[in-house]
Amino acid sequence: MACRIGELVIDAVDPERLAAFWGEVLGFVEVGREGGGSVEIGPPGVGFGGPQPTLLFIPTTDPRPAKLRLHIDVNPTDRDQDEELERLLALGARRADVGQGEDASWHVLRDPEGNEFCLLRQRLDAV
Template identity: 35%
Template sequence: MQTTPIAWKIVIDAEDPHRQAAFWAAALHYQLEDHSALIEHLLTAGAVGEQEILDFQGHRAWRDLAAVRHPEDPHDPGSDTGLGRRLLFQRVSEPKTTKNRLHLDLHPTPGERENEIARLEKLGASAQRRVVSAGSEWHIMTDPEGNEFCLH
């Protein structure tokens, strides 16, 4: 029986994974992963084709995948893939149609909620509503593709 904790990442379906990754990197102050060295290696080896690649912010990137990682967590230097707290965005063909079954809760510095709402809105988020319940308060927001998240 395995007793070592299992590594994980959160995978989020997206219409545009690169736009979503750029938003969440800025929103969380995370590092946008740069997979260009790995991509060049795989292209040279013939393991992937140009149809799987695009140019994003001056770097070669996966057409259908983009990721962000916590800047202080370990990462693989050869691929820039995060080995800790990480969000991976994958392109899907179908649009978002219902409420998320899973969402992120963001907890800014105490007293900074209103400033954080304004900052996130400048990045492309939308404030949906304020919730007050049992002595607690938070705001429901959506990212640029309409995925809900909460700001406490």
């Protein structure tokens, strides 16, 4: 038997704000809180242990490293890529240039704390 990802833990200056942003991006809801200001979000009605990993935002005052070694890729589920890009920008995402070039089929964005993520073109079924 192999492992699977149960949750992704993300350091955040403002866990509430980042949890709210990613909750809107992914359609997740708050599934728990831990001491010290941590906020966990996940799929509605499922929570931790379901087929998708939850996201746990933990408070930090450490400065963000220059470039993260891991980033999240997201795919639209109920609209095309251009419509989803507009929705993400309206939620507070910002465009980012990491050298992807103008002919890239994906968009590189930053969340409200500057963490890079990509919006891919292919539409996926909502889980």
